[in-house]
Amino acid sequence: MAKNKHIYIIGAGPGGLATGILLSKSGVDITILERSNTVGGRTSSISENGFKFDLGPTFFLYPQALEKIFQSVGLNLMDEIEMERLDPQYRIIFKSGGHIDATNDIKLMSDQIKNFAPEDANGFSKFMDENREKLVKMEPCLTNPFLNIFSLISPRLLKLLPMVKPNQSLDTYLKRFFKDPRIRLAFSFQSKYLGMSPFVCPSLFSILSFIEYEYGIYHPTGGCNEITKVMARIAKENGVEIKLNEPVEEILFDKNKATGVRTNKGNYRADAIVMNADFARAAKTLIPNRKRKRWTDQKISNKNFSCSTFMLYLGIEGLYDVPHHNIYISEDYQSNLEDIERRHVLSKLPSFYVQNACVTDPSLAPKGNSTLYVLVPVSHEHENIDWTANTSSYRNLIIQELEKVGFTNLKNRIIYEKIITPANWSNQYNIHLGATFNLSHNLKQMLYLRPRNRFEDCEGIYLVGGGTHPGSGLPVIFESAGITSKLIAEDIILN
Ligand SMILES: Cc1cc2nc3c(=O)[nH]c(=O)nc-3n(C[C@H](O)[C@H](O)[C@H](O)COP(=O)(O)OP(=O)(O)OC[C@H]3O[C@@H](n4cnc5c(N)ncnc54)[C@H](O)[C@@H]3O)c2cc1C
Structure with a gap:
């Protein structure tokens, strides 16, 4: 046989x-x-x-x-x-002041946007309508192979061009809906999932934030x-x-x-x-x-390779009263992005993301304790940053930043801690340059x-x-x- x-x-x-x-x-x-x-x-x-x-x-x-x-x-x-579908799906906090609890409830979301920028209040529903159509048109590109140059000039892709605007950045595209740069950030920070800045990321990726609002963000138990x-x-x-x-x-x-x-x-x-x-x-x-x-x-x-991430996994005494997902945007976001992508240095005013998962899922920690997962986007491995020399001081800076944004007395509440740096992603997890999101x-x-x-x-x-x-x-x-x-x-x- x-x-x-x-x-x-x-x-x-x-x-x-x-x-x-x-x-x-x-x-x-x-x-x-x-x-x-x-x-x-x-x-x-x-x-x-x-x-x-x-x-x-x-x-x-x-x-x-x-x-x-x-x-x-x-x-x-x-x-x-x-x-479980999370609602709010996350809190986005501007370190310069104010926050938005992202939700797919059009009225609630528009009201929050109005508090920041009254003229942007109607932008949310317009953004959702346009991107719903865009996703339908893009779907064949996401489910079919691109095997040669001819795939790029296929009728299905050419039909998409007017809507996708290949040379436009995500931030520029969002100006059509939102005048306030903070609101644009709330709809574009998702480009970090791809390891890219919204000022560089192609506009077609507006579908990322659309997908969050339309189909939800889930937490598997x-x-x-x-x-x-x-x-x-x-x-x-x-x-x-x-x-x-x-x-x-x-x-x-x-x-x-x-x-x-x-x-x-x-x-x-x-x-x-x-x-x-x-x-x-x-x-x-x-x-x-x-x-x-x-x-x-x-x-x-x-x-071009994506950014990397500096990670803190913290076991905490007690539980902080903050939502499941929290995104903290630097006071100087542009400069923070340049530190990551162009200058390849460690930001003194970083953006970061904190997951406080035990508010939804207490199974993740012993009774009376909780977990904090902290992700700081940083440059992929580069000669400018020596992680052996910088890990401990950067960890201390991030803990201080967390205390500043409301994680009071954090330093003294840590009972378990693990750190992963770009060098660890590269050496222990076999990821080229520690670029956690692959090729840009x-x-x-x-x-x-x-x-x-x-x-x-x-x-x-x-x-x-x-x-x-x-x-x-x-x-x-x-x-x-x-x-x-x-x-x-x-x-x-x-x-
Ligand atoms: C910190 C971080 C946060 C992220 N957050 C999100 C998020 O919130 N949502 C989201 O959708 N995506 C997120 N991603 C991106 C992405 O979804 C995940 O990284 C995903 O796991 C990548 O899947 P993959 O199949 O490409 O390969 P990987 O998960 O990288 O798996 C590859 C496997 O190959 C194995 N391997 C490597 N070399 C060999 C070898 N020589 N022989 C045998 N086995 C080998 C590795 O050990 C590994 O198990 C995140 C990524 C990171 C790193």
Whole structure:
């Protein structure tokens, strides 16, 4: 009897797990090889001393994207993962004064906007109406592969141009709805999910804040890491093999065709290989430079990478009276962004995000205690910042800043603490330059100009996750799994 075809997936992050589930019913054998001792990648957890934190994602947006993956194996997302839609979805606090409790209640939201800027009050409903239409037009771009230059001049994309305005920044686009720069920030800070400033980020990404308001922000009980744990269980129940503690050390080739992988435990022959590991790091370490034409080491080093994050995971005595998600915008936001993206230095007046998850989910801390997850956007690794020398002083600055914005006596209430710096993202989590959101999403690095789902440099290799099309962030990563699985079905399974 002929042997089954075998597909190997490198990495059990959300992209790798979603691809495993989508291909699980296709009759091929599937193995996921994961270097660490747990599934989930950046969407895993830190659990210590009774405190539990999400390592990375805390905003679960647009569950519809994951729902499609669950439906492919006959399951309903909401039956498998308990989750709650948050309202307000977050508080956005301007350190220069004032805050907005973001909600999809048009009247409540418009009233809050009116308090800041009366002339902007009607902008919210206009913004929602226009972006609803924009998302419908963009949907085919998010669910189809971009394999060559012709994909860019396809009728579906050309139809989109007048609405997408490719050369316009997100901030400029938002001026049509909101005159007050603070309100524009409330609708554009989401570009940080892509690791970009709203003054540079293309205007098409206005759909990010639209999606939050239209479809909600969810908190899965136990955190976003529960999503990848459940996905791993479902993948296994559907026959996918997951091998932990088995890093892939090399992709094996016959000329330019990938034929297998070598791990710390041995060699495996593969009919196709899916790379979910961080694209730039994996390309540079697993595929010899001479086999890469478009993505040579030199070309990768000339690309633009996203910002990184300085993380504090704090176990706290008691519970602060602040909402679940809180975004603190620097008094000097422009300068803060330039520190991150252009000057590559540490901001003295940083913006940051604090998750106070125990107000919704007390399961995350021992009784009487709570967790604070603090994310500070900072430059990716750069020679200007020596994290060995700066970690402790930057940690102290952030604690002081938190005390200033209302986390009183924080210093004395910390009973557990863990720090992750850009250098740790790079060395311990294998992320190129510690750029947590992968290649930036500027127009030169999107659609067919991003590393393609069917990897263009070597036959038999496919990409999935934040490093390929459409981009970073859980909903789009799940779309990338759909695109990549379709390509593998066409090339390998139906062939
Ligand atoms: C701090 C932070 C906050 C974020 N917040 C959000 C948010 O709120 N909402 C949102 O939607 N997104 C967020 N993201 C972005 C994104 O959704 C997550 O980072 C997501 O986990 C990326 O998924 P991925 O599939 O691309 O790969 P990853 O999660 O990076 O998984 C890749 C896997 O490959 C494994 N691997 C690497 N090399 C090898 C090898 N050689 N052999 C075997 N295995 C290997 C890794 O160990 C890892 O498990 C955040 C990211 C970070 C870091």
